[in-house]
Structures are given as C-alpha cells and as structure tokens.
Amino acid sequence: MQLYHGSNKVVETPVYGEGNPQNDYGLGFYCTENLELAKEWACPRDIDGFANQYELDLEGLTVCHLTEAPYHILNWLAILLENRVFAVSEGLPSQARRYILETFLPDYKRYDILIGYRADDSYFAFANAFLNGTISLTQLGRAMYLGRLGEQVVLRSERAFKAIHFVDSLPVPGTVYYPKRVARDREARSEFQREKTRDDIRGNIYILDILRQEWKNDDARLR
Secondary structure, three states: OEEEEEEOOOOOOOOOOOOOOOOOOOOOEEEEOOHHHHHHHOOOOOOOEEEEEEEEOOOOOOEEEOOOOOOOHHHHHHHHHHHOOOOOOOOHHHHHHHHHHHHHOOOHHHOOEEEEEOOOHHHHHHHHHHHOOOOOHHHHHHHOOHHHOOEEEEEOOHHHHOOEEEEEEEEEOHHHHHHHHHHHHHHHHHHHHHHHOOOOOOOOOOHHHHHHHOOOOOOHHHO
C-alpha cells in the first residue's frame, strides 16, 4: 500500500507511541492514499509543509475497514466520541453519547491498521447535529461523503510501524494548499446545510428513535 502523511516536517521514521491520543482513532500514525489530501493536511495554516510518501507491507498485519461490512456509521461515531474532545450538551445529546459508546463501540484497538472516515472540523457539526436529533441516521451517513474528505489509514500497533518504509518527501506550498483545505471544509459545511433540509422527518430514524427502541449493534436497520 502506498501512503502519504501530511506534516510541517519531513518524517522519515514514524515513531510508535508518539502523537496525539485525541485524534479520530486515538494514538497512531495517520496517513492517506490520496496525495492531494495529504498536501492539504500538511498545511493547516498558510505555511509550507511536506507530503511524506511511504510503502506499507500489509503481510501479517490485521486490518479493520470501518467503512465496510459488518461496520456501520454508529461504530465510526462511537470511536470518534471515545477519542475526540468536543462539547456535548446535557439532556438528549449526553444520553445519546453514553448509549452510543456503550452499545456501538467496536473492539478496534486490537487491530494493527484502521481504515475509516476522516473527521475534519466540519464533521463535528454533523456529529453534534445527530446527537441533538436535528438530522437523521441516513443524513449522518450521507454527511460522511460531503466535501470529499476521503478515508485515512491509521497505523496503531508497533508491528505496523515496523512495516512502513519511507520513500520520499514532497514539498507543499502553503499558499496553494491551505486555501484548498479551507475551501474543502467550507464546501462540506455548505453541502451539510443543504442536506439538513432534504429529508422529511416522517419515515426517517433519529437518535431518539434509537434510544427509545434500544437498538443494538447487530440491528439489521444499521446495515
């Protein structure tokens, strides 16, 4: 697998155990198969960065594809709620957060590699809207594709870190890719506002329905 990691520096040897434990999937080395996305991620501000290129040997590694069956959108949301820090209001949102963590959190930490959605800032608005009951389960699922943020590949285990090899580092001009990053996030937010008005409340599933009916992780309606 060919991977890219956007950063403000050249990273020839990713170090196991370093990083931010409050990223989407916890502590790990975050990459993408999409070079353009890596270039945007390298420029969170209007400064130059680097798209570091690697090859990952998957032989012998366990891989969890969170965007494929048997996983569903509430599994992804549960992982996000466990790792990321963002404000959740009292009442329905806090009860929903607790129920999702208790019911839908998968055993993702046992895998060497995780592949799943990336949560930019705009995605916290989507997650909060779902917890607040203002968008449906279907809308939350569609929101994951807004802005074309793509998937990220996360190395979590020491064994995975030993299987990745540095290839090259490509300079990224911040004056070009920071505006692209901002535009992508803005596009996602704009599409989300249009998405919120698209569904009729009748016939759709909201978080309150899931709580009242006590949905479980194997509920067929989540497939």
